[in-house]
Amino acid sequence: MAENTKSSHTDEFYKVKHKEQMKHQxxxxxxxxxxxxxxxxxxxxxxxxxxxxxxxxxxxxVQVMFQLYYFMHMSEKGHEMPALMIYSGIFAxxxxxLALTTITWI
Amino acid sequence: xxxxxxxxxxxxxxxxxxxxxxxxxxxxxxxxxFLGGETVLxxxxxxxxxxLKNSFGNAEHxxxxxxxxxxxxxxxxxxxxxxxxxxxxxAMYHMKNHDFKKMMLWLGITVLLGLxxxxxxxxxxxxxxxxxxxxxxxSAFGSAFYALVGFHGAHVVFGLCWIVALMVRNARRxxxxxxxPKFYISSLYWHFIDVVWVFIxxxxxxxGKVG
Numbered sequence: 652m653a654e655n656t657k658s659s660h661t662d663e664f665y666k667v668k669h670k671e672q673m674k675h676q677x678x679x680x681x682x683x684x685x686x687x688x689x690x691x692x693x694x695x696x697x698x699x700x701x702x703x704x705x706x707x708x709x710x711x712x713v714q715v716m717f718q719l720y721y722f723m724h725m726s727e728k729g730h731e732m733p734a735l736m737i738y739s740g741i742f743a744x745x746x747x748x749l750a751l752t753t754i755t756w757i
Numbered sequence: 758x759x760x761x762x763x764x765x766x767x768x769x770x771x772x773x774x775x776x777x778x779x780x781x782x783x784x785x786x787x788x789x790x791f792l793g794g795e796t797v798l799x800x801x802x803x804x805x806x807x808x809l810k811n812s813f814g815n816a817e818h819x820x821x822x823x824x825x826x827x828x829x830x831x832x833x834x835x836x837x838x839x840x841x842x843x844x845x846x847x848a849m850y851h852m853k854n855h856d857f858k859k860m861m862l863w864l865g866i867t868v869l870l871g872l873x874x875x876x877x878x879x880x881x882x883x884x885x886x887x888x889x890x891x892x893x894x895x896s897a898f899g900s901a902f903y904a905l906v907g908f909h910g911a912h913v914v915f916g917l918c919w920i921v922a923l924m925v926r927n928a929r930r931x932x933x934x935x936x937x938p939k940f941y942i943s944s945l946y947w948h949f950i951d952v953v954w955v956f957i958x959x960x961x962x963x964x965g966k967v968g
Contacts, residue, residue, distance in 0.1 A: 661772075665772055665853070665854075666854060669850055669853050669854055672850070673846075673847075673850050676843070676846050676850075677843070680839070680842075680843045680846075683839060684836075684839065687832075687835055687836075687839065687958075690958075690959065690963060691828060691832050691963070693963075694828065694963045694966050694967055695828065700967055700968060703967050704964060704967060707959050707963050707964060707967075708959065708960075710959070711955050711956055711959040711960075714955045715952050715955055715956070718842070718948055718951060718952050718955070719952070722842055722843075722846050722948045722951075723945055723948045723949075729776070732786055732789065733785075733786075733789035733792075736789045736790050736792065736793035737789065737792060737793055737796065739793055740792065740793030740794065740795075740796030740797055741796060743796075743797045743800070744796045744797050744799070744800030745800070747797055747800040747801050747804050748800050748803055748804040748807065749804075750804070751801065751804025751805055751807070751808050752804055752807045752808045755804075755808070756804075756805065756808035756809055
């Protein structure tokens with residue numbers, strides 16, 4: 652049990668793999684910054700409300716997917732259960748928001 | 758070399774040390790379960806805010822969201838939190854390469870950015886209070902606003918305390934199979950805070966400005 656079975660070869664392999672992942676994450680970050688700037692620019696500019704609100708929500712949804720899949724590693728192997736948990740959460744969240752905005756407080 | 762020493766040294770860590778032990782695997786699953794629940798918790802606060810954002814009742818000082826919010830500060834806060842999310846990704850990158858010192862450095866930067874965000878938020882709330890008399894009890898809008906944004910702020914405070922506590926406790930210990938899962942889930946929590954903030958700046962501030 653005690654001997655070290657890892658070779659420096661596999662170490663190198665993982666280092667390269669991690670570097671690859673890091674590159675994706677930096678690209679993700681750049682895209683998120685761009686999306687944020689677009690969202691703020693849309694509001695600062697003079698556009699119709701019916702156009703802005705769906706676009707803002709879409710930009711937010713895409714940013715959150717980036718965050719979940721790249722920053723929180725959900726795109727990697729072994730994330731079936733986390734996906735199940737978070738999507739169940741999102742499903743219940745949508746029902747909650749619909750109920751509160753249409754029935755409870757109105 | 759004994760197995761005991763093996764586990765405690767950062768030179769002999771296995772691939773993905775955060776999920777190499779059963780405890781690490783359970784922490785990982787359990788924490789995602791918790792995040793699913795947090796999603797619903799924040800949804801209830803968002804739903805309440807959306808339903809009550811135009812309710813002022815007989816409030817003495819009723820400032821609609823269009824006049825209340827300033828986008829410059831919110832933009833700066835967004836940049837702080839988004840960047841801190843990237844720096845915690847860097848920290849986890851170094852953890853996966855078993856580089857403890859660099860991980861601590863990037864976690865430290867994450868904490869500083871989180872503190873900058875928090876300072877902006879405190880300034881924002883005091884500004885609303887002094888300039889607009891916009892308080893928790895001034896109107897239904899005020900209650901819903903502070904409940905939602907304040908709860909997110911409380912999450913930031915908790916996340917900062919958590920990361921700092923982990924850093925202090927493990928400063929001399931180095932990275933091992935015992936603390937790698939702890940660092941990993943604290944970074945998941947930090948990303949989740951950013952996920953919630955994306956919806957707060959979109960739904961509360963940007964949509965509040967549009968009307």
